[in-house]
Amino acid sequence: MKKTKENCVSNTRKTTLNLSYWSGAWVLTMALVAFGPKFLWEENATLTIIAILVNLGFGIGLIFANKKHLNSLDELQRKIQLEAMALTLGVAVIFGLTYSNLDVTNLIGYDAEISHLVILIGVTYLAGSVIGTLRYR
Amino acid sequence: MKNKIKILRAEKELTQGQLAEKLEVSRQTINAIEKGKFDPSLPLAFKLSKLFERTIEEIFQNEI
Numbered sequence: 001m002k003k004t005k006e007n008c009v010s011n012t013r014k015t016t017l018n019l020s021y022w023s024g025a026w027v028l029t030m031a032l033v034a035f036g037p038k039f040l041w042e043e044n045a046t047l048t049i050i051a052i053l054v055n056l057g058f059g060i061g062l063i064f065a066n067k068k069h070l071n072s073l074d075e076l077q078r079k080i081q082l083e084a085m086a087l088t089l090g091v092a093v094i095f096g097l098t099y100s101n102l103d104v105t106n107l108i109g110y111d112a113e114i115s116h117l118v119i120l121i122g123v124t125y126l127a128g129s130v131i132g133t134l135r136y137r
Numbered sequence: 138m139k140n141k142i143k144i145l146r147a148e149k150e151l152t153q154g155q156l157a158e159k160l161e162v163s164r165q166t167i168n169a170i171e172k173g174k175f176d177p178s179l180p181l182a183f184k185l186s187k188l189f190e191r192t193i194e195e196i197f198q199n200e201i
Contacts, residue, residue, distance in 0.1 A: 076163065076169055
């Protein structure tokens with residue numbers, strides 16, 4: 001069957017929606033793993049392992065949903081995403097290791113947390129996507 | 138890379154949206170190509186060539 005623009009657009013919309021569902025489920029199960037042991041099941045190890053496995057499952061689903069979403073984009077949209085990903089990878093590695101060095105050498109008064117790196121990755125990717133979209137507008 | 142897509146599109150009385158629909162890409166992609174901000178892939182260039190009934194060289198000019 002020949003693809004039409006409407007099909008392409010609706011397919012992108014569908015994969016974007018699908019990606020948001022997987023992202024939401026992953027974030028919710030992440031919160032469950034973070035707060036469940038303390039507030040919901042009083043440190044029960046079995047329930048904690050189950051929650052971690054469920055979170056991992058949604059994480060794997062999220063990876064595939066993201067891949068499917070990227071495949072549904074046209075070539076310019078893919079280029080924008082690729083440039084945002086390249087920027088994010090560079091920033092995450094360079095700033096992540098610098099941050100780690102600051103921690104290891106005790107130049108900062110607190111422990112370097114992985115969550116700080118995740119926030120940096122998220123903000124950089126978002127900024128990269130917005131800049132790319134504006135550049136090719 | 139310079140191109141004549143805007144002129145050829147006008148000759149066929151197509152909007153950017155309509156051309157995007159025929160080529161199965163987003164309107165943003167057509168706009169970026171017309172402005173020379175983005176060079177299309179070879180398959181997309183062939184689609185343009187077929188649609189406008191021109192050779193790729195007639196549509197695109199290298200700026201060297």
